[in-house]
């Protein structure tokens with residue numbers, strides 16, 4: 549037996565709930581000191597956390613009521629999300645000290661004891677050694693952008709299609725725009741929350757145009773940037789921004805219904821139904837708008853990870869990240885991401 553008893557760790561727990569109509573705040577979280585009190589048993593692995601992912605869907609886990617695809621966190625319980633770490637001790641023959649491992653339910657702790665069966669071994673060469681990319685461009689985020697586009701966008705190379713992306717400077721959005729271009733969209737336009745993000749999309753990621761939704765005349769400016777109308781809309785935000793984009797969509801066009809972050813602090817089913825006028829437009833113009841759920845596409849994960857890694861290495865996609873350091877700053881990173889503080893994927897670096 550390896551003795552890890554009394555090893556001191558830090559963890560983040562849920563202190564309180566924001567309430568179904570409440571914005572999450574720092575007081576909803578608490579950082580605690582703890583000790584790993586158990587010895588490592590057969591089949592278990594001790595892992596040092598390297599990076600944690602903070603994601604919009606975590607907002608739903610703060611509520612008491614469970615949704616179909618996410619479990620509610622318990623008050624006082626440790627919070628979890630996607631994570632990456634390095635094996636420090638192993639009593640599972642499938643893992644060696646130094647292996648890079650990942651899973652989707654990683655506790656917000658500096659060190660964790662996992663059942664080896666719950667971990668996936670990762671090959672660092674897929675991300676040129678930059679392990680955080682396994683939580684972003686070569687992980688869930690990249691998969692969401694790629695598989696969402698593949699499943700629902702109906703890109704036809706050479707068909708002169710215009711793609712609009714909302715939440716465009718965020719993790720999924722910044723990749724969806726780049727991938728749409730690779731797949732053959734003729735024109736890619738992003739919508740996001742600051743002028744700096746707009747410049748980033750156009751100057752760094754090669755978008756044809758970008759709009760700040762906090763400024764006036766959004767509909768008019770979108771029309772100017774999309775003179776032939778919108779053929780594909782990768783929707784990360786929902787609400788009035790999406791109503792406006794959909795009003796400019798062409799006959800037989802397609803919405804990739806990825807997320808609705810503008811609605812996550814409301815007591816609504818997910819995805820919430822569109823406004824009546826938008827619903828009528830969808831019908832009238834025969835616009836497809838089916839909910840996309842990444843975990844319905846697990847059969848394509850391995851091949852898609854290879855594809856994303858290849859594009860990353862070839863420089864065809866840029867993997868922008870906003871990195872916050874320190875486990876105790878994980879709640880702050882989450883709150884910042886929910887209010888637009890990030891460009892690209894928001895990551896927390898827990899250890900070097």
Ligand code: NDP
Pocket residue numbers: 603604605688689692715716717718719720721739740741742745784785789805806807808809810811840841842843885886887888889890891892893894
């Ligand atoms: P992002 O990196 O895009 O971060 C969230 C961004 O949302 C912020 O940066 C902010 O940017 C924007 N935002 C916040 N509030 C609003 C608002 N009220 N109106 C408009 N924009 C807002 O997060 P992800 O890329 O991780 O997630 C993007 C979307 O994809 C989410 O809706 C998420 O739930 C969804 N998703 C869906 C999956 C699926 O399987 N269907 C899987 C993974 C993610 P800004 O400065 O532009 O306001």
